[in-house]
Amino acid sequence: MVIAPARGRRPGATRGTIAPPTPEELEECPFCAGHEERTPPETLRLPPDGDWTVRVVPNLYRALERQEVVVHTPRHVRSFAELEEHEIDLVAEAWRRRR
Numbered sequence: 001m002v003i004a005p006a007r008g009r010r011p012g013a014t015r016g017t018i019a020p021p022t023p024e025e026l027e028e029c030p031f032c033a034g035h036e037e038r039t040p041p042e043t044l045r046l047p048p049d050g051d052w053t054v055r056v057v058p059n060l061y062r063a064l065e066r067q068e069v070v071v072h073t074p075r076h077v078r079s080f081a082e083l084e085e086h087e088i089d090l091v092a093e094a095w096r097r098r099r
Contacts, residue, residue: 018078018079018081018082021076021078025076026076029076031055031069031071031076032074032075032076033051033052033074033075036055039055039057039060039069039071040057040058040060041057041058042055042056042057043056043057043058043068043098044056044094044097044098046090046093046094047090051074052074053073053074053086053087053090054070054071054072054073054087054090054091054093054094055070055071056068056069056070056071056094056098057069057071068098070091070094070095070098072087072091073087
């Protein structure tokens with residue numbers, strides 16, 4: 001896991017409310033459900049059968065030799081705070097398995 005404190009200074013990082021995604025964002029997002037072909041093949045899927053809740057895919061724009069993206073939910077969310085408790089549990093499980 002990489003912690004990047006400087007990302008807290010990026011534009012929009014301190015917004016108090018989370019605006020809903022625009023139709024354009026929903027269409028362009030490679031991580032939303034239905035756009036799986038826009039990412040590299042997954043290295044982990046939770047649950048493993050049926051519809052996914054969490055996916056892990058190789059990072060196309062990695063900063064390190066091996067780096068992955070944990071897709072937290074099939075919904076387009078902008079903040080970890082938007083996740084439901086069962087989704088947080090699965091994200092933590094993905095982190096544990098991919099360390």
